[in-house]
Amino acid sequence: MGDYDRNRALFDGRTQIDGCDPVYMLLSPEEMFFRAMRSQDFDITELSFSSYLVKHSRGECPYVAVPVFLSRAFRHTSIYVRKDRIKRTEDLKGKRIGIPEYQLTAIVWARSILQSDYGISPEDVTWVRGGIDTPGRPEKIKLSLPAGVKIEDAPADTTISDMLDRGEIDGFIAPRPPSGAAASNPDVAWLFDDPTAVAKDYYRRTGIFPIMHVVGIRKELAQQHRWLPGAVFKAFSESKARALELLADTSATKVTLPFVEEQLKAARETLGQDFWSYGVEANRKTIEAFLHHHHAQGLSARKLAVEEVFDPSTYETYKI
Numbered sequence: 001m002g003d004y005d006r007n008r009a010l011f012d013g014r015t016q017i018d019g020c021d022p023v024y025m026l027l028s029p030e031e032m033f034f035r036a037m038r039s040q041d042f043d044i045t046e047l048s049f050s051s052y053l054v055k056h057s058r059g060e061c062p063y064v065a066v067p068v069f070l071s072r073a074f075r076h077t078s079i080y081v082r083k084d085r086i087k088r089t090e091d092l093k094g095k096r097i098g099i100p101e102y103q104l105t106a107i108v109w110a111r112s113i114l115q116s117d118y119g120i121s122p123e124d125v126t127w128v129r130g131g132i133d134t135p136g137r138p139e140k141i142k143l144s145l146p147a148g149v150k151i152e153d154a155p156a157d158t159t160i161s162d163m164l165d166r167g168e169i170d171g172f173i174a175p176r177p178p179s180g181a182a183a184s185n186p187d188v189a190w191l192f193d194d195p196t197a198v199a200k201d202y203y204r205r206t207g208i209f210p211i212m213h214v215v216g217i218r219k220e221l222a223q224q225h226r227w228l229p230g231a232v233f234k235a236f237s238e239s240k241a242r243a244l245e246l247l248a249d250t251s252a253t254k255v256t257l258p259f260v261e262e263q264l265k266a267a268r269e270t271l272g273q274d275f276w277s278y279g280v281e282a283n284r285k286t287i288e289a290f291l292h293h294h295h296a297q298g299l300s301a302r303k304l305a306v307e308e309v310f311d312p313s314t315y316e317t318y319k320i
Helices: 005-011 029-038 049-057 105-118 160-166 180-184 195-206 219-224 228-248 260-271 281-296 312-317
Strands: 044-048 063-072 079-082 096-099 126-129 150-153 171-173 188-190 211-218
Touching: 005 228, 029 044, 029 049, 044 049, 044 063, 049 063, 049 105, 049 211, 049 281, 063 219, 063 228, 096 160, 105 171, 105 211, 105 281, 126 160, 160 171, 160 180, 195 260, 211 219, 211 228, 211 281, 219 228, 228 260, 228 312
Parallel strands: 096 126, 096 171, 126 150
Antiparallel strands: 044 211, 063 211, 079 171, 079 188
């Protein structure tokens, strides 16, 4: 799992997973997702929601998910453009957009925003796939995309950050910002001048706070120990509650950032008191939206129902 405040009580032992004596590894998303899907290195692991659904829809995923959402983000800040040529969102039609992988969760959400709110479908642009910081990056999972979707590989010796800086692509969508010279190029900026305002409007209209990552348990373990998914859900929920309690204690802020009180107040005013909720029912609208867009973009082999996505025992866990 990642090194997040919402996981820290698990890692330092303040919160326990009932019946387990886990060995924790704090890894980057790129490493743990690659190892989870390619060699199934872990018993319990944070997973890309998109990668999980690609494999799960085919009946090929070695993990079953529990509704613990370790990463959530409004991905309006994931879209960068060359401001010297992209003046409006609609200007992206017919343009070239760099991406690290087509099926990354952040990019699925960003494409859904572009299509639903601005009428730009995946077929309307050319997708250029390459590394953000280092040249070359393959898809973790083999995909079969709809006809009309145009994907090119970036040249083997360059990155999509370099291509954006040089103007060889018009836009860039990724979970991380562009690196290198592109990071200081005055012609490279967010597509949305005020992405926070746009994201708040998006939430008010849709009720969707995008989910990026879930927690997966190796299927044979979940089947052998039927208590395990519920125990994992309970422990991650308790750890998150501890993090939020500390975040609200601003006698000495726990985050190396000013204006924490104001940001916390704004989040609760916009999204409610439980603004980073786990569980299915509190997130059904968000999950349904992602299942729809994931299938519409050709990533799920079939349209999944919400009731098919998570371990069956966890649907009862949070009804108690």
